[in-house]
Amino acid sequence: MRQLTGARLVSGAALLWMACVTFVVAGHAQAPRTVWSGVYSEAQAYRGEKVADKSCIGCHGPRLDGGDSGPKLVGDMFLANWSSQPVSELFDWVVETMPADAPGTLSKEDAAAVLAYILQLNKMPAGREDLPGEHDALSKIEFVVEKP
Ligand code: HEC
Known part of the structure; x- marks a missing residue:
């Protein structure tokens, strides 16, 4: 399917955002x-x-x-x-x-x-x-x- 629906875009963006937050938080916890x-x-x-x-x-x-x-x-x-x-x-x-x-x-x-x-x-x-x-x-x- 070539067309992304709006809902898909939003959930994709949300997932990406969550991945970033997880990365930042985990990175911070490991600060030496x-x-x-x-x-x-x-x-x-x-x-x-x-x-x-x-x-x-x-x-x-x-x-x-x-x-x-x-x-x-x-x-x-x-x-x-x-x-x-x-x-x-x-x-x-x-x-x-x-x-x-x-x-x-x-x-x-x-x-x-x-x-x-x-x-x-x-x-x-x-x-x-x-x-x-x-x-x-x-x-x-x-x-x-x-x-x-
Ligand atoms: C008999 C003499 C002697 C005694 C006793 C001694 N040292 Fe040393 N120490 C030296 C010498 C000589 C060096 C330098 C050795 C080298 O650089 O390889 C040194 C180096 C060191 C260093 C590294 C210094 C640096 O600039 O990196 C530390 C840390 C150290 N000693 C800790 C201790 C501690 C803690 C004690 C007591 C538990 C102790 N020494 C007892 C002779 C002694």
Whole structure:
């Protein structure tokens, strides 16, 4: 049939419109959370500070601001190293390689707490929930340097 009736046109347009809305809504729901979305809690960062004082500052310096045997974990150089990657990359790397004098000794819970502390030191805001100590959940959080 060559002729489209008015009713068909309208229902076709409605379907198209619904497809667009669904696409936009779904797209929005999948917008990535970033380190600026409040992805750790104050309490967790506080626990992380204790872990860092015990296991990290010997090399990375007080407040992880650079020491004799380890780089700064605060500021542009550090942030640039991990920018535009999921936080899981940083997490996995820390769990596998740090502390450099005893790799593999950091529990995932402590690693997440130290990362929370590092985010706090880099002026990223705290939120209500703890940063998860688990690869899959962290892979959904983007490490972004610039504050949005
Ligand atoms: C024995 C010394 C030492 C200790 C202890 C140590 N680190 Fe490191 N860390 C280093 C060195 C050296 C590097 C640089 C290694 C490299 O770039 O490959 C580094 C690099 C890092 C980086 C990457 C820095 C960047 O700019 O990308 C992170 C994150 C990190 N350490 C976290 C930690 C945490 C968290 C702890 C405590 C649980 C810790 N480190 C304990 C020596 C140490």
